[in-house]
Amino acid sequence: MIQLEQVTKTYPKASRPSLDNVSVSIEKGEFVFFIGPSGSGKSTIIKLLLHEVTPNKGRVVVNSKDVTSMRSWKRPHFRRSIGCVFQDFRLLPNRTAYENVAFALEVIGKTKAVARRVVPEVLELVGLGGKEHRYPHELSGGEQQRVAVARAFVNRPLILLADEPTGNLDPDTSIEIMRLLDRINRTGTTVVMVTHDSNIVNQMRRRVVEIESGRIVRDQARGVYG
Amino acid sequence: MRVKYVLSEVLVGLWRNVTMTIAMIITLAVSLTMLGVSGLVYSKVDDMKDLYYKNIQVSIFLKGEVTEQERTDLEAKLKSDPLVKEVLYVNKDEAYKRFQEMYQDAPDLVSAVKPDQLPESFRLTLVNPEQYKSIYDQYKDTAGVDEIVDQSQLLDKIFDLFTAGQNIALAGAIAMAIAALLLVANTIQVAAYSKRREVAVMKLVGASNWFIQAPFVLEAVVAGLIGSFLGLGALIALKFFLFDGSLSALQGLFSPVTWSDIFLMFPIMAGVGALVSAVTGWVTLRFYLRV
Numbered sequence: 230m231i232q233l234e235q236v237t238k239t240y241p242k243a244s245r246p247s248l249d250n251v252s253v254s255i256e257k258g259e260f261v262f263f264i265g266p267s268g269s270g271k272s273t274i275i276k277l278l279l280h281e282v283t284p285n286k287g288r289v290v291v292n293s294k295d296v297t298s299m300r301s302w303k304r305p306h307f308r309r310s311i312g313c314v315f316q317d318f319r320l321l322p323n324r325t326a327y328e329n330v331a332f333a334l335e336v337i338g339k340t341k342a343v344a345r346r347v348v349p350e351v352l353e354l355v356g357l358g359g360k361e362h363r364y365p366h367e368l369s370g371g372e373q374q375r376v377a378v379a380r381a382f383v384n385r386p387l388i389l390l391a392d393e394p395t396g397n398l399d400p401d402t403s404i405e406i407m408r409l410l411d412r413i414n415r416t417g418t419t420v421v422m423v424t425h426d427s428n429i430v431n432q433m434r435r436r437v438v439e440i441e442s443g444r445i446v447r448d449q450a451r452g453v454y455g
Numbered sequence: 456m457r458v459k460y461v462l463s464e465v466l467v468g469l470w471r472n473v474t475m476t477i478a479m480i481i482t483l484a485v486s487l488t489m490l491g492v493s494g495l496v497y498s499k500v501d502d503m504k505d506l507y508y509k510n511i512q513v514s515i516f517l518k519g520e521v522t523e524q525e526r527t528d529l530e531a532k533l534k535s536d537p538l539v540k541e542v543l544y545v546n547k548d549e550a551y552k553r554f555q556e557m558y559q560d561a562p563d564l565v566s567a568v569k570p571d572q573l574p575e576s577f578r579l580t581l582v583n584p585e586q587y588k589s590i591y592d593q594y595k596d597t598a599g600v601d602e603i604v605d606q607s608q609l610l611d612k613i614f615d616l617f618t619a620g621q622n623i624a625l626a627g628a629i630a631m632a633i634a635a636l637l638l639v640a641n642t643i644q645v646a647a648y649s650k651r652r653e654v655a656v657m658k659l660v661g662a663s664n665w666f667i668q669a670p671f672v673l674e675a676v677v678a679g680l681i682g683s684f685l686g687l688g689a690l691i692a693l694k695f696f697l698f699d700g701s702l703s704a705l706q707g708l709f710s711p712v713t714w715s716d717i718f719l720m721f722p723i724m725a726g727v728g729a730l731v732s733a734v735t736g737w738v739t740l741r742f743y744l745r746v
Binding site (some may be wrong): 276279302304305306307308309311315319321322332333335336337338380 | 457462652653655656657658659660661662663664666667
């Protein structure tokens with residue numbers, strides 16, 4: 230589903246590469262944590278998978294598409310098969326939970342009728358039934374992240390990328406979000422999560438890839454934070 | 456639904472920053488008006504050149520002491536010249552009559568000049584008025600010829616004036632167009648900034664580039680079109696108040712500016728306005744949104 234083959238990424242003006250000759254392979258339906266200290270290069274992986282940056286060396290393959298050589302005009306369509314969640318939620322403050330999710334559908338050409346059918350369903354799935362018409366500022370942090378997860382998942386992507394999704398949440402709320410991601414993973418969606426939340430990694434007992442200074446130092450099938 | 460979305464975004468965008476929108480539209484309107492004026496002058500000067508040069512004459516004035524023989528020789532030569540369409544001989548009496556008519560408001564001048572003092576002349580209509588030079592070279596040393604005067608040289612000076620006016624209008628149009636371009640670029644930047652969250656989400660979920668850019672570019676195009684309508688209004692007002700109004704006394708001199716001339720300028724103005732705005736908007740987005 231996802232392959233990084235000897236990927237090196239150096240940002241302009243950086244003294245050392247963010248990722249240095251990294252190879253990793255992720256199967257369909259896997260749940261993978263990328264862990265490591267700040268600046269270790271784990272967020273760069275998310276950016277590579279989204280085709281936000283391209284590697285200096287090596288190959289990135291997502292959904293059996295070679296992202297490395299992908300032309301930028303193909304990027305929008307490519308991104309429709311990937312859902313994405315961030316630490317800061319990235320919701321539109323002037324739109325309700327329902328409208329935030331529906332917006333993601335409408336801007337890729339889905340009709341309002343489709344949105345009316347699908348959006349309540351996915352909001353129910355993430356546990357926000359009854360709160361569809363709240364604005365982000367009327368929701369708790371955990372609830373806002375649920376809206377973000379609903380938006381990422383509404384298009385039934387093959388891959389869900391999560392960049393420190395619990396970074397702004399308290400431990401209990403974090404665990405609820407993790408349960409939600411776990412449920413999404415059980416529907417067959419591959420989940421890639423970047424985090425430095427040791428509690429969560431230890432509880433989930435999923436595959437852990439540890440990165441330090443741009444190199445993989447550990448890749449463990451049912452790992453802990455260590 | 457997508458068309459409806461894009462259109463509502465355009466209206467919201469224009470209204471969000473209404474002072475800038477107005478500034479942008481006014482500059483575009485002034486620029487396009489000057490473009491229109493310049494275009495009208497251009498087409499009218501062409502018309503007028505046709506009209507004036509067709510009736511233009513070259514006068515060959517003869518010396519006072521010209522002999523009968525010299526005159527008939529010259530006349531024969533002129534009549535057989537392929538460059539000359541028509542030859543008219545004006546003798547001293549006729550020249551005096553013309554002089555009297557021309558200066559009938561100045562009786563003192565008329566009474567001071569005697570018929571004898573005015574030179575005889577041949578008035579030539581040329582097949583092609585631009586071939587004046589070869590006529591001049593050919594006849595300037597012919598016996599009995601005193602002076603050769605070409606009306607077209609005078610006309611050239613007048614038309615130079617028109618062309619200068621047209622160039623000034625065009626330069627004004629270009630200067631205003633640059634101001635308009637900067638305003639369009641700025642408006643689009645402000646619009647893109649105020650919608651940065653939406654744009655970020657759209658990029659994230661994979662909205663197509665045209666869908667992200669269209670509202671911004673169309674905003675500029677709509678402003679360009681409104682500007683060209685205002686420019687059309689300005690041209691209509693110019694014809695109504697200036698050309699048909701205060702300058703109507705001069706109408707015999709100019710070839711008339713018709714309503715259809717003005718309405719034919721409109722598609723050019725609208726096209727230029729819309730195209731220039733669209734290209735500016737699109738280029739700005741390439742730099743600013745990096746979609």
